[in-house]
Amino acid sequence: MLPRAALDVDSAVAQVRPVVEAVAHQGLPAVLDATRRFDGVEATGVRVPAEAIAAAEAGLDDAVRDALRESIRRARLVHADQRRTDVTTRVVPGGTVTERFVPVGRVGLYVPGGLAVYPSSVVMNVVPAQEAGVPSLAVASPPQKEFGGLPHPTILAACALLGVDEVYAVGGAQAIAVFAYGLAEAGLSGSEGAAGPVEPVDVVTGPGNIWVTAAKRLLRGVIGIDSEAGTTEIAVLADDTADPVHVAADLISQAEHDPAAASVLVTASTALADAVDAEVVRQVAVTKHVERVQAALSGPQSGIVLVDDLEQGLRVVDAYAAEHLEIQTADARAVAARVRNAGAIFVGAWSPVSLGDYCAGSNHVLPTGGCARHSSGLSVQTFLRGIHVVEYTEEALREVADHVTTLADAEDLPAHGAAVRARFGSRPEVATAGGPSQAGSPK
Template sequence: MMSTIDLRGRVLGVRELRHLLPRAEFDVATAVETVRPLCEDVRHRGAEALYDLGERFDGVRPTRLRVPAEVLVAALDTLAPDVRAALEESIRRARIVHEDQRRTTTTTTVAEGGTVSERWVPVDRVGLYVPGGRAVYPSSVVMNVVPAQIAEVGSLAVASPPQRENTGVFAGYPHPTVLAACALLGVDEVYAVGGAQAVAAFAYGFTDGEGEDAMVAEPVNLVTGPGNVYVTAAKRLLKGLIGIDSEAGTTEIAVLADDSADPVHVAADLISQAEHDPYAASVLVTDSPALAEAVAAAVERRVPATKHAERVRTALTGPQSGVVLVDDLERGLDVVNAYAAEHLEIQTRDAAAVAARVRNAGAVFVGAYSPVSLGDYIAGSNHVLPTGGCACHSSGLSVQSFLRGIHVVDYNRAALQEVAHHVVTLSQAEDLPAHGEAVTARFDAS
């Protein structure tokens, strides 16, 4: 089912590996041109455009753009007890992990009378996007909201697509489980808006209604959260007007395994991520041809039995998925570091030591009992992670994503006078003499 790339007997550099390894095609540039008129429509027509676009793309015209408080309460009241318990545990563990990411102000004394401090300030307002296409993602509510709350963001709003299948009190609103997750977290500003138009709504803000009853959604400073190619395209288009966490692509898993790995475990993990999307990427890197064959056999047995078999089969047989054979784990580490997977599992002997040598991955899952799905829901880690090889330069969502470091420079007269000649010298070297004069003016005789 999965194609094989045989790299045995070849010592390749990063450039060659990146060219040879499977990767999902993700044409954001073309999608930008598709979403540009949609975003402009939201910019100019505001709420009316959002209602029209919801009807056009989600098949339902939202009852109201902002979900009423009583609907959020109803979602939580009708949430299945086991789902509520699981979400509460997910929130608890996420808070434990993200609390330890808090930053504190640091002050460095550079010279007597001269200090530089770094002060961490939360973003004023953020928009958190929760997708709602092929699956329901209350877990993405948790992953977006928890770090924003711990960063002490002043104002946050969630947007998720209205669901055409909803009935009763939930008709025209996002999935009730998503709404219940918002209620559990104390988020009361939730909008029934999906896709690129949600990003535009966050970026431009809008007013729904007229007069005293009008609802005003203020623009945000930052938009985070995963989504399809059109959500990503809107992020790219509007970046600058807003900050973004990343340009997220389809999900991907890489598994680095040797002959000690259980092929059933590996097959199940590859399938688990393939179930997200027909373009999801599942890659096995191994130095064991016998394991590769056993995994292939397990995949063939398991795929027909899984609920989303057609979607999974499309993902696993696509050019973005495959088995990569290497000579040894040393070469395997070269491959996974070049691939820079969103999720990387290490299923080898001495997995912790191997994992410690990984430099490029959104998140690393160590050993037989740390599957990616644990991280998707309840490990305490964040599942909003860099895709498409971006893990070689970017990190997943964290408290840090919602903070800005501000340098505070505080020099007294003596400390400035001590280095004034250096400022003058460097300003002259750069042919910017007024820079130096801004310092010497403070010491010229009056």
Template sequence: MISRIDLRGAALPEGAALRDLLPRAEFDVEAALETVRPICEDVRHRGTAAVLEYNRRFDGVTHGATRVPAEALERALAELDPAVRAALEESVRRARLVHRDQRRTDHTTRVVPGGTVTERWVPVERVGLYVPGGVAVYPSSVVMNVVPAQEAGVAGIAVSSPPQAASGGLPHPTILAACALLGVDEVHAAGGAQAIAMFAHGTEECRPVNLVTGPGNIYVVAAKRLLKGRIGIDAEAGPTEIAVLADAGADPVHVAADLISQAEHDTLAASVLVTDSAALADAVEGELKEQVARTRHHERVTAALAGRQSAIVLVDGVDEGLRVVDAYAAEHLEVQTADAAAVAARVRNAGAVFVGPYAPVSLGDYSAGSNHVLPTGGCACHSSGLSVQSFLRGIHVVEYDREALAGAARHVVTLAEAEDLPAHGDAIRARFGGAVPDAPREARPEAAAGEAGAGEGAR
């Protein structure tokens, strides 16, 4: 059901050589670019008409507009199962607690007397948030995208999700209800590359956005790559993945259940166990057979666990296991070892780390308060998950008076001439009658050093 990779008994290789030994799904974004390029161009030229045509072609729905009517949003929320509503409200509450604490404040640094640099944090003006459809329904992704954008202070929020034939050509009603619950009134029925192109280029119904976030299939990812630059993007998210670092003390029932929980997302989902215990590996394999047979989506789970992206990796010890999981850089990493908190503190590369037996990934998917939009495909070694920071831009505001500029003038001119950019120096001279002023005494390094030395001598 799941393969094994035995890395015991020899020194682990470094860097890319170790990464190449580990399982990973095939996800060829470059090949998908040629598929999405004409779609994106068509949407750029024909707008809403093109999006509606692709909705008919790919989703089998025919409707006259992408924007979901307000009454449909209101109806979806009114008809939402009360238990689901309560669960969503609690998910929102916890997410707001965490993301509100991520807010940044402006800070001013006094570089020299009369010279300051202020870093202002300004929210993106308008964002497009993509919520995938496919084999599952993801109202939780509405929460994970919308809450940090709102906490960042984004003024314009638009959500898009694939239309469903069973929902009258609208996105799934639970998606609509989640949007209404969060106060998002601009929701579009569009999926795939055409939705990303709609956000990037704008249509008659959807103004262009500055940033697009949210996971999707390979065509969504390819469109984000193609249009990056015209729009900002959060990441190129591939198939979901879990890695579990566990020792002999881990409960195989828990480990197997957590591997299965990610495998049910998609046949390309990756489930990886890294352990120094062959006995645990054997027990987990036995549990997988029993638990998969009982799970609703057993065919999808079986395909994911048997795929090249999933494996049990045997290592000599927890230290070696840490090297492996850092090389793998999982979207979700569970640490189920002795002294799990101390081991987790040593992890350098992961989208999110779940510590101990009572912090499963599924908690993070819904109700931990953390964000579940996370880097995949090893990108956690250089990228972060979605946060308030994703929706903010840092702007430096520079303010110098005449004396402060005079103190830096000679350095600026010297560096401008070293770079053969004399007009840069001339821009300084123009403010001082064509000459380079001498630095005021208090701005000269030798003056400051002399004063410090005199003070020390006086003591």
């Protein structure tokens, strides 16, 4: 009964499969064909020239530069504290297991285009990858006709501020396919010339529309992915202590992203619900993207859910598993501590989602569509793999050998036990059609 977008990712997978397969088999020509069809851009290559990135940074508005630098600084503070250290456990004398955290070798970071410009998503993708120690990273963002087939200059400027020089003007499912399969030749975007190959990546992260989400689902296994981070959503759990002006403004802020964005209020207060309804009408009338906001707020994915009490409200927001969840109640911190399912939780009247989008220090690449029940937001952990390093001495192995062989026999995997016994002078017997063979046994 909860408001949900009618997104059929499985159907979208079927639609993007030909695009992905074309990129896998045909390379750059297939990418350029998709760029022409979906972005309306005629291009001869996809690699953004280094001089275009430098020019975008040089032409950046000073106030925007300062804001991006502050966003980067705060994101680094939070993500630096997420670094993991190796942990060694002494299981028995002479026997240790170490969990070693190793960054993936190469990542592809997707930054959406379309209805808005998202330099903040450059920050949110790049900073945790850098803090994890990833040695090679590339950014892809859709080409824009009005900027000569390059990504938006503010996105390029954000890349420059972060020291990223490998940027591709490619969007949608074809961008995810390029990351997954690489290209033998990239070509330069916006100019003639060669740019060398695009190497495949190990992990792709970043939000996007349903086509990006579908491509990530289709290619999961070829690449690792962060989560299915699709069109944005906000849920607000509020009681009669909440200010309807704040609640309405926050619902509208996420509706501004996309006509398919979801804005949901959960409350036991009919008075608050009525006041928010009235305030939404007033604020929408004066917002810039009024048609987009109205489409999002009037769609099946948005609405007000009336509950009996706060306890039921908590059950509802846990079932909804919002990308962004605001708690605007009395004792908001205690209420927030009881939430199990959310991409990120914003506590109290002074922690709006907009803060998290830019300058809280948290990450705004978060799971959507209920995926917060099983997935986390982007973090340093996304780019790390835990590798168990096992080291036992002869005596430590001898001490547990009988248990290993017993369990191997219980699973009918006798060669497993033989691999242990062989270390203590017992040669494995080789079975033949006539029975056990003595070939290779000690004389």
